[in-house]
Amino acid sequence: xxxxxxxxxxxxxxxxxxxxxxxxxxxxxxxxxxxxxxxxxxxxxxxxxxxxxxxxxxxxxxxxxxxxxxxxxxxxxxxxxxxxxxxxxxxxxxxxxxx
Numbered sequence: 001x002x003x004x005x006x007x008x009x010x011x012x013x014x015x016x017x018x019x020x021x022x023x024x025x026x027x028x029x030x031x032x033x034x035x036x037x038x039x040x041x042x043x044x045x046x047x048x049x050x051x052x053x054x055x056x057x058x059x060x061x062x063x064x065x066x067x068x069x070x071x072x073x074x075x076x077x078x079x080x081x082x083x084x085x086x087x088x089x090x091x092x093x094x095x096x097x098x099x
Contacts, residue, residue, distance in 0.1 A: 011037040012058040014067070016079065022066040023075050028059055047082050054078070 011034035013027035027037050038048050054074050061067055067075055 009034045010055050010059060011035075012055050012061075013037055013041065014058070014075065022069075022072065023079075024066050025058060025061045025063055028061075028063065047085060049078050049081060051078070 008030045010030045011028065012025060014023040015026045016023040018024075029037060041048050051074075054071070057071060057074075058067065061071075
């Protein structure tokens with residue numbers, strides 16, 4: 001059963017700055033806070049990926065904590081998606097710059 005709280009927009013921000021460790025939850029929130037997280041990410045040139053199921057799971061992780069091993073595969077898929085977007089953007093930029 002869905003409650004009004006389930007229908008609120010939610011967002012989780014991950015940091016993967018230390019490649020020797022699992023990604024860390026650096027921000028999370030609902031409603032206005034979620035909107036702010038997404039706005040800041042976009043303004044900073046970061047990618048925003050929408051996955052309601054993954055967000056629900058990540059909302060259970062405490063701030064400044066690494067994601068649990070059960071979420072490694074899902075996080076890896078998001079990172080692969082980002083990598084693909086970045087490669088496509090680089091490829092487009094290269095084609096534009098070449099004579």
